[in-house]
Amino acid sequence: MKQKLEKLVMAKEALKAMQELEDSVRLEDIVKDNKIEFKSGENTFRVRKPVLEEQQEIDNARRKKYLELVRDNSYLFKKQWVETYKKKGIDINKIETDIKRIEDEIRRLLIRLAKTTDKKGIGELKNQILKSRDEQYALSIEQTDLLSYSIEDQTFIYAKSYTAYLILERLDKKKTTDEHVVVNDNKWVKHFKDFEEFQKSEDSDLVSKLFYYFDVLIYSEPK
DSSP states (O other), X not given: OXXXXXXHHHXXXXXXXXXXXXXXXXXXXXXXXXXXXXXXXTEEEEEEOOOHHHHHHHHHHHHHHHXXXXXXXXOBOHHHHHHHHHHXXXXXXXXXXXXXXXXXXXXXXXXXXXXXXXXXXXXXXXXXXXXXXHXXXXXXXXXXXXXXXXXXXXXXXXXXXXHHHHHEEEEEOOEEEEXXXXXXXXXXXXXXXXXXXXXXXXXXXXXXXXXXXXXXHHHSOOO
């Protein structure tokens, strides 16, 4: 019971943070020329879509990680995890079904909300939607936790992290003086020298923003 409550609190906090970011994104078209600029601390950063050479590097890294995990007998595929959990009374397929059921319920509530003009009715529907979203997010976190060590998820997380490391750049602000004229010599540089440095990073603000804008960039419609 305590774990479920903790997951619900985590879900609410994560959902609130995600919605705040989404609200700020709606204020402007942040994807420009397949790049997104953002601030973290005193620095300006950007993410951009990987070029062909980088995509090949990502594919190679993904393949090597996948082979490494397949050869390690302590790792299981998703199907194996589902069967293992089933023997312990945990039905992952039911969790997935519940997530989809709540998603359909939210869709129906949103349709009702769009047609409602009564203030009281609008407030009640909004509360129901928020409650359903909290429940859906908590189930998603539970499902993710249960399958987080599967070969598929570990490979995906590794490849996503490797991609994020490659496409993150920092604006390096420099000024040079040429015959008494000050010239801005700004250029974009890789923020992390290598993937190992990225993995050891403790800059939670930068990393959380990096992955959020990474998703916006990679999964947004092409412009």
